[in-house]
Structure formats: C-alpha cells, structure tokens
Amino acid sequence: xxxxxxxxxxxxxxxxxxxxxxxxxxxxxxxxxxxxxxxxxxxxxxxxxxxxxxxxxxxxxxxxxxxxxxxxxxxxxxxxxxxxxxxxxxxxxxxxxxxxxxxxxxxxxxxxxxxxxxxxxxxxxxxxxxxxxxxxxxxxxxxxxxxxxxxxxxxxxxxxxxxxxxxxxxxxxxxxxxxxxxxxxxxxxxxxxxxxxxxxxxxxxxxxxxxxx
Numbered sequence: 001x002x003x004x005x006x007x008x009x010x011x012x013x014x015x016x017x018x019x020x021x022x023x024x025x026x027x028x029x030x031x032x033x034x035x036x037x038x039x040x041x042x043x044x045x046x047x048x049x050x051x052x053x054x055x056x057x058x059x060x061x062x063x064x065x066x067x068x069x070x071x072x073x074x075x076x077x078x079x080x081x082x083x084x085x086x087x088x089x090x091x092x093x094x095x096x097x098x099x100x101x102x103x104x105x106x107x108x109x110x111x112x113x114x115x116x117x118x119x120x121x122x123x124x125x126x127x128x129x130x131x132x133x134x135x136x137x138x139x140x141x142x143x144x145x146x147x148x149x150x151x152x153x154x155x156x157x158x159x160x161x162x163x164x165x166x167x168x169x170x171x172x173x174x175x176x177x178x179x180x181x182x183x184x185x186x187x188x189x190x191x192x193x194x195x196x197x198x199x200x201x202x203x204x205x206x207x208x209x210x211x212x213x
Contacts (some may be wrong), residue, residue: 036060095181
C-alpha cells in the first residue's frame with residue numbers, strides 16, 4: 001500500500017517537530033511550513049496527498065493558503081488543526097472545502113482518525129465541536145419560533161431539491177459551483193438541525209414540504 005505523503009504547517013517550530021514525530025511512523029512527512037505563502041509554495045513543490053495546517057499563520061492564514069493551493073489546480077486533502085473552538089470557524093472551514101477540522105487539544109487518536117477519514121474521502125469535525133454546533137442550532141430553533149423549512153438557507157433548499165431529483169453530491173456540487181465537501185457539510189447540518197437520521201429521511205422531508213421542484 002502506498003505511503004501517504006503529508007505536508008505540515010504551523011508557525012511554532014516546536015509544535016511542528018512534535019507533530020512530525022507523532023506522524024512519521026505511519027506517514028511520509030514531505031515537509032513543513034511556517035507561513036501561509038511558504039505552505040502554498042511547498043504544496044506546489046511536494047505534491048502532498050494531505051496537508052495539516054494551523055488556522056493562524058503569518059502573512060496568509062491556513063484557510064486562505066488552502067484556497068490558494070486549490071486555485072493552483074492542486075487537490076490534496078486538507079485538515080485544519082487549530083485552537084479555535086468557535087463553531088463559526090469550523091463552519092467556514094468546511095464550507096470552504098477542507099476535509100477536517102481538529103482541535104489542538106484533542107487526543108492523538110482523533111487526529112489520526114481525521115487523517116484516515118479525509119484520505120478515504122470523508123470529512124471529520126472534532127466531536128466536541130460538532131456537539132457545540134448541534135447545541136447552538138437547537139438553541140436557535142427553540143428561540144426563534146421559525147418553521148423547519150424557514151430555518152433552511154436558499155442553498156440548502158436547492159441541495160434538497162437536487163437530492164429529490166436523485167442527484168449525488170458530485171453532481172450537485174457541479175450544478176451549484178461549490179465543492180462536494182460543501183454539499184456533504186450542508187447535508188450533515190440539515191440532518192442535525194432537522195433531527196433526521198439519514199439522507200432518505202432528508203429526501204422525505206423535502207417532498208413533504210414542497211422542496212421537490
């Protein structure tokens with residue numbers, strides 16, 4: 001089996017060295033960057049399978065660096081490893097197409113799980129943070145008095161309509177000009193806020209609420 005190539009980025013040298021020691025047993029570490037522009041340049045040179053980057057980076061934040069890398073036509077999986085526990089940061093990252101959002105205070109096993117999930121084509125959010133997102137959504141719903149459909153954004157409604165039409169995430173992403181990860185994130189978010197357990201239940205909800213056209 002091919003050894004997956006990982007590029008690391010953080011502006012703290014000691015943290016970088018510790019992260020490299022942690023991962024080098026199972027992955028090939030192809031380099032480490034300490035600024036956003038350096039990360040973009042090294043991604044072009046090293047062609048990694050996956051990038052792990054801090055959010056807060058000099059000159060160009062980690063998320064902006066990831067966007068710049070994707071704009072170059074490169075497609076490594078990307079995980080944000082950060083101290084930011086605000087659900088808004090995680091939402092912004094996932095909607096921007098990253099493949100994982102892991103908190104620095106998380107256990108080592110969680111980072112490894114996020115790497116494996118990302119490389120397999122999935123998306124990982126630290127469970128502690130995912131719980132916060134769900135609690136916030138439930139709080140908003142309880143206080144607003146809005147109907148379930150009214151709580152959905154126009155983009156979410158378009159995604160629901162496309163799901164009813166039988167389209168898969170890749171096709172929906174192409175139609176809407178967004179990434180497949182963004183489509184999957186919105187599906188996850190809608191299931192959480194609507195308290196539904198599967199895509200099938202989500203499609204049933206769409207049909208029952210007139211979102212099938």
